[in-house]
Amino acid sequence: MxxxxxxxxxxxxxxxxxxxxxxxxxxxxxxxxxxxxxxxxxxxxxxxxxxxxxxxxxxxxxxxxxxxxxxxxxxxxxxxxxxxxxxxxxxxxxxxxxxxxxxxxxxxxxxxxxxxxxxxxxxxxxxxxxxxxxxxxxxxxxxxxxxxxxxxxxxxxxxxxxxxxxxxxxxxxxxxxxxxxxxxxxxxxxxxxxxxxxxxxxxxxxxxxxxxxxxxxxxxxxxxxxxxxxxxxxxxxxxxxxxxxxxxxxxxxxxxxxxxxxxxxxxxxxxxxxxxxxxxxxxQCGDPTNPSLLLVRFGFLDESSPGTYCKWIAEEPSSEIYSLGYPNRMLFYQDGTISNEVWDVFLFTVLGKLDYNEQQAFYQAHVTYDEAAKARFHEQYFSQTLAALQGHVNFILGELDELSTWQANTPDTGRHPRLPLIMNHNQFVRGVFERVQQNI
Structure with missing residues (x-):
């Protein structure tokens, strides 16, 4: 048979x-x-x-x-x-x-x-x-x-x-x-x-x-x-x-x-x-908006990605942070635009340092879908949120600058065959962050 x-x-x-x-x-x-x-x-x-x-x-x-x-x-x-x-x-x-x-x-x-x-x-x-x-x-x-x-x-x-x-x-x-x-x-x-x-x-x-x-x-x-x-x-x-x-x-x-x-x-x-x-x-092997994670898990760079995760890391993320969109919906797009979830999470974090009651009021507006109340919070605390976001973007770009300088002095890709892929990944992230920086 x-x-x-x-x-x-x-x-x-x-x-x-x-x-x-x-x-x-x-x-x-x-x-x-x-x-x-x-x-x-x-x-x-x-x-x-x-x-x-x-x-x-x-x-x-x-x-x-x-x-x-x-x-x-x-x-x-x-x-x-x-x-x-x-x-x-x-x-x-x-x-x-x-x-x-x-x-x-x-x-x-x-x-x-x-x-x-x-x-x-x-x-x-x-x-x-x-x-x-x-x-x-x-x-x-x-x-x-x-x-x-x-x-x-x-x-x-x-x-x-x-x-x-x-x-x-x-x-x-x-x-x-x-x-x-x-x-x-x-x-x-x-x-x-x-x-x-x-x-x-x-x-x-x-x-x-x-x-x-x-x-x-x-x-x-x-x-x-x-x-x-x-x-x-x-x-x-x-x-x-x-x-x-x-x-x-x-x-x-x-x-x-x-x-x-x-x-x-x-x-x-x-x-x-x-x-x-x-x-x-x-x-589709994974989230196309997180090319860094695709690199880590699968070993390739998807340069066709519409954007990338904003690279902000919460050391001890709370359930509220996850509800607000951390991390999967916190996106920087190729054209430099920023997802609403990035603004929400950064505002929530800023409020946690300024006024706990205000932080909880903002979160309640989020879970009750009160977009008008959320907009008022964003308007009132815009300068603080913007400063926090700018600080994050500048920090990541600074890290990429240091890595780029170091990598330029390490040309031996024979010893490190994965280095060219990593450098391409870093350049992709840099491009997105630079366009975001210009927009904020």
Whole structure:
């Protein structure tokens, strides 16, 4: 039955004039290893994927692997690179109208947190207890990646693993020098990511199902961490999934495709708008108005962002601050305009230093949607709020000036390959803040 699977799937991939349709194969497990392929392996069964940063990514074998295991893609679906193979991303070689099928992946091939938890069960309970609750979802997917890497060519996912990036530019991959080159907000978020990685690395040491070569290989664990955190997709039910082949979509401020699942857990990807030939196929990886956080978590700079978080950090944010819009709605836009939430939070903070009763009255006006009362507060305390905002903007620009001077004296990007990306990020933030400075 397994030997016929690719033939069956090719017959089920239909191309009517109105579009393409993908079909699942009921009753067939695509993870049943194709015996003839195993017999033809000339590599030792102990061979594992080379994760060194300069190791080549095998995309050509990925195509045949995906076909053998039941993955279906539109005829125009291609994986492309513009930088010699470091960044690989999905594109379309032909026009795709809105709501066109792009890809189908059977459930058996999809890695998920819930499946990994069921697979590993009580074997990792001790390690799980050592982690924060917020780490658990990623932890099980990381274990799955590590276990499949450990299995080498015997893993059904071997060729997919061999197609994955080795070099990452997100915070977990940065050095202390990199952190020192980031402005305060981005540096703080980067340190949070690094601490999370260290917790997970320590927890892996307590997992008996992994061998010692894996458990004590910090670089391997960091690679698995980065694979999970840069390629997972969260389902509507809250499960984290990694969908092979459908994990090559880059980020866009506006998504070109959507990812959905049927009742069997099979994955379907369709376009959400017309996509021209030669264009990338993109999803929205995170908040497009927070390019600093996208850099920290995913390792890229989205210069198409309409703006950026204002970089103001509350040391001990209160529930009132969150209600007023901290931090997600506190935005500086590319044209130098400032979101209302920035003014609200700065006024609330100013009032906290001047008059507690006035602060609470302003907050009550906010929660009761009394915009007229809020406007009166803003007018009365405008000069104090403006001074606080100007001080913040000037401080961030001063920090960026110092970083720029320091970075100019550190030209050795060979030793610090992530430095050019960090410098581009800082220049992007500087441009937005300079336009805000001109407006206030």
């Amino acid at each position: 397994c030997l016929l699977l690719p033939i069956v799937l090719s017959l089920l991939l239909l191309y009517p004039e109105t579009g393409h349709a993908f079909y699942s194969v009921g009753g067939t497990s695509v993870l049943i290893r194709i015996n003839t392929r195993l017999e033809q392996q000339t590599t030792s069964s102990t061979t594992t994927v080379d994760i060194s940063e300069n190791a080549p990514r095998d995309i050509s074998t990925l195509y045949s692997w995906s076909s053998d295991y039941g993955i279906q893609t539109a005829p125009s679906f291609e994986i492309t690179t513009l930088d010699g193979g470091y960044d690989m991303f999905a594109t379309t070689s032909a026009d795709l109208p809105n709501n066109s099928p792009v890809g189908y992946v059977p459930s058996d091939l999809i890695m998920s947190h819930l499946k990994a938890r069921m697979e590993f069960g009580s074997e990792v309970s001790a390690a799980e207890r050592a982690l924060k609750l917020s780490d658990h979802t990623a932890f099980y997917l990381i274990l799955k990646i590590l276990k499949e890497h450990e299995r080498g060519v015997e893993s059904p996912w071997f060729h997919w693993l061999d197609s994955l990036p080795r070099f990452f530019s997100n915070a977990a991959s940065m050095t202390d020098f990199c952190y020192s080159c980031l402005p305060p907000y981005a540096a703080k978020q980067a340190q949070i990511e690094k601490k999370k990685l260290r917790r997970l690395q320590n927890a892996v040491e307590d997992v008996p199902l992994l061998n010692d070569v894996t458990k004590y290989n910090a670089e391997l664990i960091a690679w698995a961490y980065n694979v999970v955190h840069t390629r997972y997709h969260e389902t509507p039910g809250g499960d984290w999934c990694i969908v092979p082949m459908m994990d090559f979509f880059n980020h866009g401020g506006e998504a070109d495709v959507s990812i959905s699942y049927d009742d069997n857990g099979d994955c379907y990807v369709y376009t959400t708008r017309d996509v021209a030939a030669g264009s990338p196929l993109r999803i």
